[in-house]
Amino acid sequence: MISLTAPFTEDKIRALKVGDEVAITGVLFTGRDAVHKYLHEGGALPPGVDLRNGILYHCGPVVIKDEQGQWKCVAAGPTTSAREEPYQGQIIRQFGLRGVIGKGGMGERTLAACQEAGCVYLHAVGGAAQVLGECITKVRNVYLMDQFGAPEAIWEFEVKAFPAVVTMDSHGKSLHQEVLAASQAELAKLV
Amino acid sequence: MKQLHDSLVELIRRASAEIPDDVQAALLRSLEEEKKGTIAESALQIVQRNIELAKQKSQPICQDTGSILFYVDCPVGFDEISFADTAREAVKLATKKGYLRQNSVDSITGKNDGTNVGPGAPTLHFHQHRSPEVAVRLMLKGGGCENVGAQYSLPIERLKADRDLPGCRKVILDAVLQAQGKGCGPGVLGVCVGGDRATSYEFSKQQLLRKLDDRNPVPELDALEQDIVNTANKLGIGPMGFGGKTTLLGVKIGAANRVPASYFVSVSYMCWAFRRQGVTLGADGQIEKWLY
Numbered sequence: 021m022i023s024l025t026a027p028f029t030e031d032k033i034r035a036l037k038v039g040d041e042v043a044i045t046g047v048l049f050t051g052r053d054a055v056h057k058y059l060h061e062g063g064a065l066p067p068g069v070d071l072r073n074g075i076l077y078h079c080g081p082v083v084i085k086d087e088q089g090q091w092k093c094v095a096a097g098p099t100t101s102a103r104e105e106p107y108q109g110q111i112i113r114q115f116g117l118r119g120v121i122g123k124g125g126m127g128e129r130t131l132a133a134c135q136e137a138g139c140v141y142l143h144a145v146g147g148a149a150q151v152l153g154e155c156i157t158k159v160r161n162v163y164l165m166d167q168f169g170a171p172e173a174i175w176e177f178e179v180k181a182f183p184a185v186v187t188m189d190s191h192g193k194s195l196h197q198e199v200l201a202a203s204q205a206e207l208a209k210l211v
Numbered sequence: 212m213k214q215l216h217d218s219l220v221e222l223i224r225r226a227s228a229e230i231p232d233d234v235q236a237a238l239l240r241s242l243e244e245e246k247k248g249t250i251a252e253s254a255l256q257i258v259q260r261n262i263e264l265a266k267q268k269s270q271p272i273c274q275d276t277g278s279i280l281f282y283v284d285c286p287v288g289f290d291e292i293s294f295a296d297t298a299r300e301a302v303k304l305a306t307k308k309g310y311l312r313q314n315s316v317d318s319i320t321g322k323n324d325g326t327n328v329g330p331g332a333p334t335l336h337f338h339q340h341r342s343p344e345v346a347v348r349l350m351l352k353g354g355g356c357e358n359v360g361a362q363y364s365l366p367i368e369r370l371k372a373d374r375d376l377p378g379c380r381k382v383i384l385d386a387v388l389q390a391q392g393k394g395c396g397p398g399v400l401g402v403c404v405g406g407d408r409a410t411s412y413e414f415s416k417q418q419l420l421r422k423l424d425d426r427n428p429v430p431e432l433d434a435l436e437q438d439i440v441n442t443a444n445k446l447g448i449g450p451m452g453f454g455g456k457t458t459l460l461g462v463k464i465g466a467a468n469r470v471p472a473s474y475f476v477s478v479s480y481m482c483w484a485f486r487r488q489g490v491t492l493g494a495d496g497q498i499e500k501w502l503y
Contacts, residue, residue, distance in 0.1 A: 054321070082313075095271040103358075125452065146395035168323075199449070207446055210445060
Protein backbone atom coordinates (compact mmCIF):
# COMPACT_ATOMS: atom_id res chain seq x y z
CA MET A 21 0.00 0.00 0.00
CA ILE A 22 1.43 3.36 -1.09
CA SER A 23 0.51 6.40 0.95
CA LEU A 24 -0.63 9.21 -1.37
CA THR A 25 -0.82 12.39 0.68
CA ALA A 26 -1.62 15.97 -0.33
CA PRO A 27 -0.13 17.97 -1.98
CA PHE A 28 -0.63 15.76 -5.01
CA THR A 29 2.40 16.81 -7.02
CA GLU A 30 3.11 15.71 -10.57
CA ASP A 31 6.15 13.75 -9.34
CA LYS A 32 4.08 11.70 -6.90
CA ILE A 33 1.49 10.99 -9.57
CA ARG A 34 4.01 10.09 -12.28
CA ALA A 35 5.62 7.61 -9.88
CA LEU A 36 2.40 5.57 -9.71
CA LYS A 37 1.93 2.51 -11.91
CA VAL A 38 -1.02 0.33 -12.85
CA GLY A 39 -1.69 -2.20 -10.07
CA ASP A 40 -0.43 0.03 -7.24
CA GLU A 41 -2.70 0.12 -4.21
CA VAL A 42 -2.81 3.56 -2.64
CA ALA A 43 -4.21 5.14 0.52
CA ILE A 44 -5.21 8.75 -0.16
CA THR A 45 -5.09 11.47 2.48
CA GLY A 46 -6.11 15.04 1.70
CA VAL A 47 -9.07 16.85 0.14
CA LEU A 48 -11.36 15.38 -2.53
CA PHE A 49 -14.06 17.13 -4.51
CA THR A 50 -16.91 15.03 -5.84
CA GLY A 51 -18.30 15.53 -9.33
CA ARG A 52 -20.39 13.28 -11.49
CA ASP A 53 -22.71 13.46 -14.49
CA ALA A 54 -24.26 16.90 -14.05
CA VAL A 55 -20.97 18.54 -13.00
CA HIS A 56 -19.05 17.11 -15.96
CA LYS A 57 -21.64 18.26 -18.47
CA TYR A 58 -21.79 21.68 -16.80
CA LEU A 59 -18.01 22.18 -16.85
CA HIS A 60 -17.74 20.85 -20.38
CA GLU A 61 -20.31 23.40 -21.53
CA GLY A 62 -18.18 26.20 -20.06
CA GLY A 63 -19.77 26.45 -16.62
CA ALA A 64 -17.60 28.16 -14.00
CA LEU A 65 -16.33 26.40 -10.89
CA PRO A 66 -18.04 27.86 -7.84
CA PRO A 67 -15.80 30.02 -5.61
CA GLY A 68 -14.02 27.73 -3.14
CA VAL A 69 -13.64 24.79 -5.50
CA ASP A 70 -10.05 24.45 -6.65
CA LEU A 71 -9.29 21.42 -8.76
CA ARG A 72 -5.68 22.35 -9.65
CA ASN A 73 -3.41 19.55 -8.40
CA GLY A 74 -6.57 18.07 -6.96
CA ILE A 75 -8.44 14.80 -7.07
CA LEU A 76 -11.98 14.52 -8.40
CA TYR A 77 -14.16 11.76 -7.02
CA HIS A 78 -16.98 10.32 -9.15
CA CYS A 79 -19.39 9.94 -6.28
CA GLY A 80 -22.96 10.77 -5.33
CA PRO A 81 -22.96 10.32 -1.56
CA VAL A 82 -25.79 9.83 0.91
CA VAL A 83 -25.46 12.89 3.15
CA ILE A 84 -27.90 13.90 5.86
CA LYS A 85 -27.98 16.78 8.34
CA ASP A 86 -27.57 15.74 11.98
CA GLU A 87 -29.38 17.32 14.96
CA GLN A 88 -26.81 20.15 15.11
CA GLY A 89 -27.38 20.94 11.45
CA GLN A 90 -23.98 19.51 10.46
CA TRP A 91 -23.59 17.45 7.29
CA LYS A 92 -22.98 13.81 7.95
CA CYS A 93 -21.88 11.47 5.21
CA VAL A 94 -23.73 8.17 5.56
CA ALA A 95 -22.48 6.37 2.45
CA ALA A 96 -19.99 7.36 -0.23
CA GLY A 97 -18.75 4.83 -2.79
CA PRO A 98 -17.78 5.53 -6.41
CA THR A 99 -20.14 5.72 -9.37
CA THR A 100 -19.45 4.34 -12.87
CA SER A 101 -16.86 6.57 -14.54
CA ALA A 102 -17.41 5.55 -18.17
CA ARG A 103 -20.28 8.02 -18.49
CA GLU A 104 -17.82 10.91 -18.07
CA GLU A 105 -15.56 9.75 -20.89
CA PRO A 106 -16.85 12.41 -23.33
CA TYR A 107 -15.81 15.17 -20.87
CA GLN A 108 -13.00 13.89 -18.66
CA GLY A 109 -9.97 14.51 -20.87
CA GLN A 110 -10.84 18.15 -21.32
CA ILE A 111 -11.54 18.62 -17.61
CA ILE A 112 -8.22 17.02 -16.61
CA ARG A 113 -6.33 19.40 -18.91
CA GLN A 114 -8.35 22.54 -18.27
CA PHE A 115 -8.48 22.32 -14.48
CA GLY A 116 -5.14 20.60 -13.85
CA LEU A 117 -6.47 17.50 -12.11
CA ARG A 118 -3.92 15.02 -10.75
CA GLY A 119 -6.32 12.20 -10.05
CA VAL A 120 -9.77 10.91 -10.85
CA ILE A 121 -11.37 8.37 -8.52
CA GLY A 122 -14.23 6.23 -9.80
CA LYS A 123 -15.10 2.71 -10.79
CA GLY A 124 -15.22 0.64 -13.96
CA GLY A 125 -12.41 2.51 -15.70
CA MET A 126 -12.37 5.02 -18.54
CA GLY A 127 -11.45 5.12 -22.20
CA GLU A 128 -8.65 6.15 -24.49
CA ARG A 129 -9.23 9.91 -24.40
CA THR A 130 -8.95 9.98 -20.62
CA LEU A 131 -5.89 7.74 -20.76
CA ALA A 132 -4.25 10.13 -23.22
CA ALA A 133 -5.06 13.13 -21.00
CA CYS A 134 -3.57 11.30 -17.98
CA GLN A 135 -0.36 10.73 -19.87
CA GLU A 136 -0.15 14.26 -21.21
CA ALA A 137 -1.14 16.18 -18.08
CA GLY A 138 0.24 13.91 -15.36
CA CYS A 139 -2.91 12.42 -13.90
CA VAL A 140 -4.03 8.93 -12.79
CA TYR A 141 -7.29 7.05 -12.65
CA LEU A 142 -7.83 5.53 -9.23
CA HIS A 143 -10.30 2.69 -8.96
CA ALA A 144 -12.20 2.47 -5.67
CA VAL A 145 -14.22 -0.63 -4.85
CA GLY A 146 -17.71 -0.09 -6.23
CA GLY A 147 -20.46 -0.59 -3.69
CA ALA A 148 -18.09 -0.22 -0.72
CA ALA A 149 -19.93 2.85 0.51
CA GLN A 150 -19.31 2.20 4.21
CA VAL A 151 -15.61 1.38 4.10
CA LEU A 152 -15.02 4.42 1.89
CA GLY A 153 -17.43 6.62 3.84
CA GLU A 154 -15.48 5.88 7.04
CA CYS A 155 -12.40 7.41 5.40
CA ILE A 156 -14.20 10.74 5.08
CA THR A 157 -13.15 12.55 8.22
CA LYS A 158 -14.96 15.79 7.45
CA VAL A 159 -17.59 17.18 5.09
CA ARG A 160 -16.12 20.63 4.49
CA ASN A 161 -18.65 22.12 2.13
CA VAL A 162 -21.14 21.56 -0.66
CA TYR A 163 -21.51 23.51 -3.90
CA LEU A 164 -24.20 23.64 -6.62
CA MET A 165 -26.58 21.82 -4.29
CA ASP A 166 -29.70 23.75 -5.33
CA GLN A 167 -28.93 23.37 -9.00
CA PHE A 168 -28.05 19.69 -9.10
CA GLY A 169 -29.44 18.05 -5.93
CA ALA A 170 -27.48 16.15 -3.28
CA PRO A 171 -26.13 13.20 -5.29
CA GLU A 172 -24.97 15.42 -8.17
CA ALA A 173 -23.62 18.37 -6.16
CA ILE A 174 -19.91 19.08 -5.62
CA TRP A 175 -19.01 17.90 -2.11
CA GLU A 176 -15.73 18.82 -0.50
CA PHE A 177 -14.45 15.99 1.68
CA GLU A 178 -11.39 15.56 3.86
CA VAL A 179 -10.27 11.95 3.60
CA LYS A 180 -7.79 9.81 5.48
CA ALA A 181 -6.25 6.62 4.06
CA PHE A 182 -8.93 6.29 1.37
CA PRO A 183 -8.13 3.00 -0.46
CA ALA A 184 -7.95 2.79 -4.25
CA VAL A 185 -6.06 0.97 -6.99
CA VAL A 186 -4.26 2.68 -9.87
CA THR A 187 -5.88 1.14 -12.95
CA MET A 188 -4.84 3.81 -15.50
CA ASP A 189 -1.48 5.48 -15.04
CA SER A 190 0.28 8.48 -16.55
CA HIS A 191 2.43 6.24 -18.77
CA GLY A 192 -0.33 5.13 -21.13
CA LYS A 193 -1.13 1.87 -19.40
CA SER A 194 -4.68 0.76 -18.58
CA LEU A 195 -5.65 -2.36 -16.66
CA HIS A 196 -9.12 -2.09 -18.20
CA GLN A 197 -7.78 -2.36 -21.74
CA GLU A 198 -5.69 -5.37 -20.74
CA VAL A 199 -8.53 -7.25 -19.03
CA LEU A 200 -10.92 -6.50 -21.89
CA ALA A 201 -8.48 -7.81 -24.50
CA ALA A 202 -7.64 -10.94 -22.49
CA SER A 203 -11.27 -11.76 -21.69
CA GLN A 204 -12.29 -11.20 -25.32
CA ALA A 205 -9.61 -13.63 -26.49
CA GLU A 206 -10.65 -16.19 -23.88
CA LEU A 207 -14.33 -15.92 -24.80
CA ALA A 208 -13.52 -16.45 -28.47
CA LYS A 209 -12.10 -19.86 -27.48
CA LEU A 210 -15.15 -20.81 -25.42
CA VAL A 211 -18.05 -20.02 -27.78
CA MET B 212 -51.78 1.54 8.38
CA LYS B 213 -49.25 2.60 11.04
CA GLN B 214 -48.10 -0.97 11.55
CA LEU B 215 -47.76 -1.58 7.80
CA HIS B 216 -45.87 1.71 7.43
CA ASP B 217 -43.39 0.73 10.15
CA SER B 218 -42.96 -2.73 8.67
CA LEU B 219 -42.15 -1.31 5.23
CA VAL B 220 -39.62 1.18 6.66
CA GLU B 221 -37.94 -1.74 8.43
CA LEU B 222 -37.99 -3.77 5.22
CA ILE B 223 -36.30 -0.88 3.39
CA ARG B 224 -33.73 -0.40 6.16
CA ARG B 225 -32.78 -4.04 6.18
CA ALA B 226 -32.72 -4.34 2.39
CA SER B 227 -30.39 -1.35 2.17
CA ALA B 228 -28.04 -2.26 5.03
CA GLU B 229 -27.88 -6.07 5.08
CA ILE B 230 -26.79 -8.46 2.38
CA PRO B 231 -28.98 -11.61 2.07
CA ASP B 232 -27.40 -14.82 3.48
CA ASP B 233 -27.29 -16.61 0.12
CA VAL B 234 -25.34 -13.75 -1.47
CA GLN B 235 -22.97 -13.46 1.50
CA ALA B 236 -22.21 -17.19 1.28
CA ALA B 237 -21.38 -16.86 -2.43
CA LEU B 238 -19.18 -13.82 -1.82
CA LEU B 239 -17.25 -15.61 0.92
CA ARG B 240 -16.64 -18.53 -1.44
CA SER B 241 -15.34 -16.16 -4.09
CA LEU B 242 -12.97 -14.56 -1.55
CA GLU B 243 -11.57 -17.99 -0.61
CA GLU B 244 -11.03 -18.91 -4.24
CA GLU B 245 -9.32 -15.71 -5.31
CA LYS B 246 -5.56 -15.76 -5.66
CA LYS B 247 -3.85 -14.44 -2.53
CA GLY B 248 -2.11 -11.10 -2.64
CA THR B 249 -3.92 -9.86 -5.76
CA ILE B 250 -5.91 -6.65 -6.12
CA ALA B 251 -8.94 -8.89 -6.77
CA GLU B 252 -8.53 -10.48 -3.34
CA SER B 253 -8.02 -7.08 -1.80
CA ALA B 254 -11.25 -5.81 -3.43
CA LEU B 255 -13.22 -8.77 -2.04
CA GLN B 256 -11.77 -8.13 1.42
CA ILE B 257 -13.00 -4.55 1.24
CA VAL B 258 -16.40 -5.91 0.15
CA GLN B 259 -16.51 -8.11 3.26
CA ARG B 260 -15.51 -5.25 5.58
CA ASN B 261 -18.16 -3.13 3.93
CA ILE B 262 -20.89 -5.73 4.48
CA GLU B 263 -19.99 -5.95 8.18
CA LEU B 264 -19.85 -2.19 8.64
CA ALA B 265 -23.16 -1.53 6.87
CA LYS B 266 -24.96 -4.05 9.04
CA GLN B 267 -23.36 -2.84 12.23
CA LYS B 268 -24.09 0.85 11.49
CA SER B 269 -27.45 0.19 9.88
CA GLN B 270 -26.43 2.29 6.90
CA PRO B 271 -26.60 1.68 3.14
CA ILE B 272 -24.24 -1.01 1.81
CA CYS B 273 -23.92 1.12 -1.33
CA GLN B 274 -24.66 4.82 -1.67
CA ASP B 275 -26.64 4.13 -4.84
CA THR B 276 -29.75 2.79 -3.19
CA GLY B 277 -31.11 2.30 -6.65
CA SER B 278 -34.50 1.86 -8.23
CA ILE B 279 -36.95 0.86 -5.53
CA LEU B 280 -38.86 -2.20 -6.73
CA PHE B 281 -41.63 -3.74 -4.66
CA TYR B 282 -43.10 -7.13 -5.59
CA VAL B 283 -46.26 -7.86 -3.64
CA ASP B 284 -48.07 -11.21 -3.57
CA CYS B 285 -51.53 -10.62 -2.15
CA PRO B 286 -54.90 -12.30 -1.70
CA VAL B 287 -58.08 -11.52 -3.63
CA GLY B 288 -59.68 -8.36 -2.29
CA PHE B 289 -56.40 -6.83 -1.07
CA ASP B 290 -56.41 -3.01 -1.14
CA GLU B 291 -53.56 -2.27 -3.53
CA ILE B 292 -54.21 1.48 -3.58
CA SER B 293 -53.81 1.88 0.19
CA PHE B 294 -50.75 -0.35 0.18
CA ALA B 295 -49.15 1.76 -2.55
CA ASP B 296 -49.87 4.99 -0.64
CA THR B 297 -48.32 3.54 2.51
CA ALA B 298 -45.30 2.26 0.59
CA ARG B 299 -44.67 5.76 -0.81
CA GLU B 300 -44.82 7.26 2.68
CA ALA B 301 -42.45 4.58 3.96
CA VAL B 302 -40.01 5.42 1.15
CA LYS B 303 -40.13 9.12 2.09
CA LEU B 304 -39.35 8.39 5.73
CA ALA B 305 -36.61 5.87 4.87
CA THR B 306 -35.03 8.58 2.71
CA LYS B 307 -35.12 11.11 5.56
CA LYS B 308 -33.48 8.56 7.82
CA GLY B 309 -30.68 8.01 5.29
CA TYR B 310 -31.55 4.37 4.51
CA LEU B 311 -32.11 5.56 0.94
CA ARG B 312 -30.27 8.24 -1.02
CA GLN B 313 -32.27 11.13 -2.48
CA ASN B 314 -32.24 9.22 -5.68
CA SER B 315 -35.22 10.11 -7.82
CA VAL B 316 -34.82 12.74 -10.51
CA ASP B 317 -37.46 14.34 -12.75
CA SER B 318 -36.31 13.18 -16.17
CA ILE B 319 -37.42 16.36 -17.96
CA THR B 320 -36.49 19.15 -15.55
CA GLY B 321 -33.57 17.37 -13.86
CA LYS B 322 -34.96 18.35 -10.46
CA ASN B 323 -34.54 16.08 -7.48
CA ASP B 324 -37.13 16.89 -4.83
CA GLY B 325 -35.36 14.63 -2.34
CA THR B 326 -38.35 12.39 -1.57
CA ASN B 327 -37.71 9.40 -3.86
CA VAL B 328 -41.38 9.56 -4.81
CA GLY B 329 -42.59 10.58 -8.27
CA PRO B 330 -43.92 9.14 -11.52
CA GLY B 331 -42.83 5.49 -11.60
CA ALA B 332 -40.95 5.79 -8.32
CA PRO B 333 -41.12 3.62 -6.33
CA THR B 334 -42.28 0.83 -8.65
CA LEU B 335 -44.89 -1.58 -7.32
CA HIS B 336 -45.80 -4.92 -8.87
CA PHE B 337 -48.87 -6.66 -7.48
CA HIS B 338 -49.60 -10.30 -8.04
CA GLN B 339 -52.84 -11.80 -6.78
CA HIS B 340 -52.80 -15.34 -5.43
CA ARG B 341 -55.32 -17.70 -3.80
CA SER B 342 -53.76 -17.63 -0.37
CA PRO B 343 -54.45 -15.29 2.55
CA GLU B 344 -50.74 -14.49 2.79
CA VAL B 345 -49.28 -11.07 1.93
CA ALA B 346 -45.64 -11.33 0.90
CA VAL B 347 -43.64 -8.21 0.08
CA ARG B 348 -40.29 -8.49 -1.66
CA LEU B 349 -38.09 -5.47 -2.19
CA MET B 350 -35.18 -5.05 -4.54
CA LEU B 351 -32.95 -1.96 -4.58
CA LYS B 352 -31.19 -1.99 -7.91
CA GLY B 353 -28.34 0.44 -8.42
CA GLY B 354 -27.82 2.37 -11.64
CA GLY B 355 -24.31 1.09 -12.35
CA CYS B 356 -25.46 -2.49 -12.77
CA GLU B 357 -28.74 -1.47 -14.39
CA ASN B 358 -26.79 0.39 -17.08
CA VAL B 359 -24.90 -2.74 -18.14
CA GLY B 360 -28.10 -4.73 -18.67
CA ALA B 361 -28.70 -5.64 -22.31
CA GLN B 362 -31.42 -6.86 -24.60
CA TYR B 363 -30.65 -8.90 -27.71
CA SER B 364 -32.98 -9.49 -30.63
CA LEU B 365 -31.96 -12.80 -32.20
CA PRO B 366 -30.60 -13.76 -34.66
CA ILE B 367 -27.44 -11.65 -34.32
CA GLU B 368 -24.99 -12.28 -37.11
CA ARG B 369 -22.07 -10.50 -35.45
CA LEU B 370 -22.20 -13.00 -32.57
CA LYS B 371 -23.27 -15.97 -34.71
CA ALA B 372 -26.26 -16.23 -32.39
CA ASP B 373 -29.23 -18.11 -33.82
CA ARG B 374 -32.68 -18.56 -32.34
CA ASP B 375 -31.82 -21.48 -30.08
CA LEU B 376 -30.22 -22.16 -26.69
CA PRO B 377 -26.64 -22.03 -28.03
CA GLY B 378 -27.58 -18.61 -29.47
CA CYS B 379 -28.89 -17.55 -26.06
CA ARG B 380 -25.61 -18.69 -24.48
CA LYS B 381 -23.60 -16.55 -26.90
CA VAL B 382 -25.51 -13.35 -26.27
CA ILE B 383 -25.59 -13.80 -22.48
CA LEU B 384 -21.82 -14.28 -22.45
CA ASP B 385 -21.48 -11.24 -24.70
CA ALA B 386 -23.37 -9.23 -22.08
CA VAL B 387 -20.86 -10.39 -19.45
CA LEU B 388 -17.94 -9.42 -21.69
CA GLN B 389 -19.39 -5.99 -22.45
CA ALA B 390 -20.13 -5.33 -18.77
CA GLN B 391 -16.51 -6.01 -17.69
CA GLY B 392 -16.21 -4.45 -14.21
CA LYS B 393 -18.71 -1.65 -14.78
CA GLY B 394 -21.59 -3.44 -13.08
CA CYS B 395 -19.63 -3.97 -9.81
CA GLY B 396 -18.90 -7.64 -10.17
CA PRO B 397 -18.84 -10.36 -9.16
CA GLY B 398 -22.45 -10.06 -10.25
CA VAL B 399 -25.57 -12.11 -10.75
CA LEU B 400 -27.52 -12.29 -14.00
CA GLY B 401 -31.28 -12.43 -14.27
CA VAL B 402 -32.20 -13.51 -17.79
CA CYS B 403 -35.42 -13.88 -19.73
CA VAL B 404 -35.65 -15.74 -23.02
CA GLY B 405 -38.71 -14.57 -24.96
CA GLY B 406 -41.49 -12.11 -24.17
CA ASP B 407 -41.84 -8.68 -25.73
CA ARG B 408 -39.30 -5.93 -25.08
CA ALA B 409 -40.97 -4.77 -21.88
CA THR B 410 -42.06 -8.09 -20.37
CA SER B 411 -38.73 -9.66 -21.26
CA TYR B 412 -36.77 -7.15 -19.20
CA GLU B 413 -39.35 -7.34 -16.45
CA PHE B 414 -39.16 -11.16 -16.25
CA SER B 415 -35.37 -10.98 -16.28
CA LYS B 416 -35.47 -8.79 -13.14
CA GLN B 417 -37.94 -11.10 -11.43
CA GLN B 418 -35.43 -13.96 -11.81
CA LEU B 419 -33.27 -12.07 -9.34
CA LEU B 420 -35.84 -12.78 -6.63
CA ARG B 421 -34.76 -16.43 -6.71
CA LYS B 422 -32.18 -17.53 -4.14
CA LEU B 423 -28.69 -18.05 -5.51
CA ASP B 424 -28.51 -21.67 -4.37
CA ASP B 425 -31.82 -22.80 -5.89
CA ARG B 426 -31.88 -24.87 -9.07
CA ASN B 427 -33.94 -24.23 -12.16
CA PRO B 428 -36.76 -26.80 -12.47
CA VAL B 429 -36.43 -26.71 -16.28
CA PRO B 430 -33.49 -29.02 -17.14
CA GLU B 431 -32.40 -27.09 -20.26
CA LEU B 432 -32.38 -23.80 -18.38
CA ASP B 433 -30.66 -25.34 -15.36
CA ALA B 434 -27.88 -26.63 -17.61
CA LEU B 435 -27.57 -23.24 -19.29
CA GLU B 436 -27.38 -21.46 -15.91
CA GLN B 437 -24.52 -23.70 -14.72
CA ASP B 438 -22.73 -23.43 -18.06
CA ILE B 439 -22.86 -19.62 -18.13
CA VAL B 440 -21.48 -19.31 -14.59
CA ASN B 441 -18.64 -21.75 -15.32
CA THR B 442 -17.78 -20.18 -18.66
CA ALA B 443 -17.97 -16.59 -17.39
CA ASN B 444 -15.63 -17.48 -14.55
CA LYS B 445 -13.01 -18.61 -17.05
CA LEU B 446 -12.90 -15.18 -18.73
CA GLY B 447 -10.64 -13.63 -16.09
CA ILE B 448 -12.65 -10.41 -15.71
CA GLY B 449 -12.84 -10.89 -11.95
CA PRO B 450 -14.07 -8.70 -9.09
CA MET B 451 -14.45 -5.06 -10.21
CA GLY B 452 -12.94 -6.06 -13.58
CA PHE B 453 -9.51 -6.19 -11.87
CA GLY B 454 -8.80 -9.60 -13.39
CA GLY B 455 -9.46 -12.69 -11.27
CA LYS B 456 -11.41 -15.86 -10.80
CA THR B 457 -14.95 -14.88 -9.94
CA THR B 458 -16.80 -12.84 -12.56
CA LEU B 459 -20.31 -14.13 -11.77
CA LEU B 460 -21.84 -15.43 -8.54
CA GLY B 461 -24.87 -16.86 -10.29
CA VAL B 462 -27.22 -16.87 -13.27
CA LYS B 463 -31.01 -17.24 -13.11
CA ILE B 464 -32.91 -17.78 -16.35
CA GLY B 465 -36.62 -17.82 -17.06
CA ALA B 466 -38.57 -18.14 -20.28
CA ALA B 467 -41.71 -16.41 -21.53
CA ASN B 468 -43.63 -17.16 -24.70
CA ARG B 469 -42.86 -14.95 -27.68
CA VAL B 470 -44.54 -14.13 -30.96
CA PRO B 471 -43.05 -15.90 -34.00
CA ALA B 472 -41.43 -12.71 -35.28
CA SER B 473 -39.57 -11.86 -32.05
CA TYR B 474 -36.84 -13.65 -30.11
CA PHE B 475 -35.56 -11.47 -27.29
CA VAL B 476 -32.98 -12.39 -24.72
CA SER B 477 -32.88 -9.85 -21.92
CA VAL B 478 -30.14 -9.69 -19.33
CA SER B 479 -30.39 -7.82 -16.04
CA TYR B 480 -27.11 -7.53 -14.19
CA MET B 481 -27.12 -7.33 -10.40
CA CYS B 482 -24.01 -6.07 -8.61
CA TRP B 483 -22.35 -7.88 -5.69
CA ALA B 484 -24.22 -5.44 -3.43
CA PHE B 485 -27.33 -7.48 -4.12
CA ARG B 486 -29.99 -5.74 -2.09
CA ARG B 487 -33.13 -7.78 -1.87
CA GLN B 488 -35.20 -8.62 1.14
CA GLY B 489 -38.73 -9.84 1.75
CA VAL B 490 -41.30 -10.31 4.47
CA THR B 491 -44.67 -11.91 5.01
CA LEU B 492 -47.12 -9.67 6.80
CA GLY B 493 -49.78 -10.42 9.40
CA ALA B 494 -53.33 -9.10 9.31
CA ASP B 495 -52.34 -5.74 10.89
CA GLY B 496 -49.34 -5.31 8.67
CA GLN B 497 -46.79 -6.57 11.20
CA ILE B 498 -43.77 -8.53 9.98
CA GLU B 499 -44.22 -12.26 10.51
CA LYS B 500 -41.31 -13.79 8.67
CA TRP B 501 -38.21 -12.71 6.73
CA LEU B 502 -37.92 -14.35 3.34
CA TYR B 503 -34.18 -14.21 2.59
